[in-house]
Amino acid sequence: MLRDRKDFGLALVIIAAIIIAWMAISLVVDSTYYRLLLTIIPIWAVLAISWNIFSGYSGLVSFGHGAFFGIGAYAVTLGVIQFDLTPWLGIPIAAVLGALAAMVIGFPTFRLRGTYFALAMLAYPLVFVYVFDWLGYQELSLPMKRDAPTWYMQFADYRAYLLLTLGLLALALVANLLVERTRFALNLLAIKENELAAEACGVDTLRWKLRAITVSGALAAAAGGLYAVVVLVLTPASVFGLIASAQAMILTLFGGAGTLWGPLIGATVLVPLGEILQGELGHVLPGIQGVIYGAAIIFVILLAPEGIYWRLRDALSKSVKAAGSTSIAPERPTALVASAATDRTERDRGDILLAVRGISKAFSGLKAVDDVSFEVRRGEIVGIIGPNGAGKTTLFNLLNGLVTPDRGEVLIGGKQIAGQKANRICRLGVGRTFQVVRSFPRMTVLQNVVIGAYVRALTEHAAWDRAREAATAVGLGSRLEARAGSLTNKEQRLMELARALATGPQLLLLDEPLAGLGATETQELMSVVTGLPSRGITVVIIEHTMHAMVALVDRMIVLDHGRFLKEGPPAEVTHDPEVIAAYLGPKWAAKHAVR
């Protein structure tokens, strides 16, 4: 996922080269059968690209892209038959209908996840098969229009059809290119990797999913419309049937899901293979096409689970790799630690940034958070402590919108935010990290952070700059291109912190950022947190490592059994008999009593 213009230009040149080469091949082919094949491959490639734009990036597998394909095919055909509508207009109208259908189907179906989503999507095209049968459209042919053939997209020279399908292919590839090189694909990938984390760093997950399926539905319907023009005869089974839906998915998986070239590679290899074998052997082995697709899936699972695009790229890059890699010396967190020198007591406390009033949440009768009220001033570092199960994490979930409160108010700078969605609250300036790091493991450090940066940045350029700055500020400047999954625990915590910083928060909620860290690592992370107020960021932190908390925070709030127990400066709270009984334990008290 490169972001420079040169790379974008190169992709456009490759697309143009493919189209020209395709035309050139057609000049030397003289069999009608192979000509039809050359014309039809781009259509299936477009359907596969449409699947890729949605499922390939978002990870929400659609078994039902035949629904959109069929809607497009029937819209164009019925347009010509019933309204004498030219396909030149019919295909764009089909695309609009496909987009609408995608929204109508997507909105309720996005309530489901994983396998359930995939299976629910399968239902739509199957329903359409019966509906169109019942409407009496078992077999529709496009009527011949001898008086104005060009107006009705009917050509004597097959190369005109080829130009049309290649034109649509070019359009689809450019659409996919735009998706891949912008926040579109990165936001979808973030949803695929960790939806909750994406929502918490400002990605409106429902809206992005709807956008993706709408673009995808439009492209699939356009492909279906053109298919009807080229093939001339439609049956519900041919466009809504399982093969159409399966092809969209299998061609993409075979070539490489979530890549620009994968769907085209899949279509170019598998469509001719299936068609030719069907033509040569179909009379002895009926259904050979299905066997080819089945075999392709098995082949991909065994030999190239991520699609053959990656295999090809790995093979190519191995020969290039000899160029050598540059290594940069690890650097210290720059901006944050330098300014961290300010003494805790000298920090000036501003107005009230966060006000929580009587907030409550019960889970099936169990009161997780019960009538809790407190305030946090701008520039403070406030610690929240309490036994496990006291409701600390639930409190954070209520503050950043992952959980809706039963009662109570949450005000940020005087603005009521309780009950709003997490991505919205993130935009209002509340960032957070999680107890168990929620990274996007297969994306790089910089890509992880840029997801947060998109919240504030209008352009791609500004977003990447912002991300780089945030990652460098926490000391990850030399690890920008490392995969998040390969980071150490400490680096993952820093990365999550950088991602939250990139969203431009006024208030940062840190949920046990020191968990599982050793002594020196704890120091490193603490030095970053201490520097946050000087950047204008107020911090609320949950942590059990008491010696760190005592050194770090201005004030402590103690929760017990979901209720507010105590509040005060660390020295006072840690000597409070109630707090010792509920949380610290007699051993801790004995060790620290003499101070």
Add this chain to the structure above:
Amino acid sequence: MLSVENLSVSYGGLRALSTVCVQVRQGEFVAIVGPNGAGKTTLFKAISGTVAPTAGRISFEGSDLLALHPAERAHLGIAHVPEGRKVFAAMTVLENLEVGAFPGAARQQRAALLERIYALFPILAERRDQLAGTLSGGQQQMLAIGRGLASAPKLMMLDEPSMGLAPAMADTIFERIDQLHREDGLTILLVEQRVGEALELSDRAYVLETGHVIMSGTYQELSQDDRVRRSYLGM
């Protein structure tokens, strides 16, 4: 009882452990301490069979562990209480304990084992029909230990049982582990970030750094060492 000899483990070219030797005798409480990334969890995974070593031997009561399938190792009497608790969230407390009690020996003593687990952790008895995912972190850690006990182990391996726990809760967990060692005579192998507590409780300890055992000995011996005092005990 457990003998690890010259064990080496690599992940894709990266050496996580190199020629590590660890001995645990019957009835001993042995701790392994060291910074993050030193290879402590890898050592546990190699013993229970979730990663394959590149070289070395592991034997338990004389039998070669590496020749056995991971699932068969549990039947020998090794219980692994993993880092981060990993209880079965969608099952009840009792179901979690029953899953633990699969080896043949454990099934015969089911009632006695359950009684012992409930005596150690009364809260588990109280919540036996509650889903494990709804327990607090400390209760989940108790359940993870309980699940290990339900297999009637001879050796219990605990990976950072205090992680993410409130101070008072961590104290309780350490007390229970100590109780299991003293009262039940259970052999214990403990990995812990809280070095002070771990060293105090254990009979002997190994210090692991970047995949090597750099030191071993009793609490008295180790706490005399300047390096250990400085880097781990904060003295």
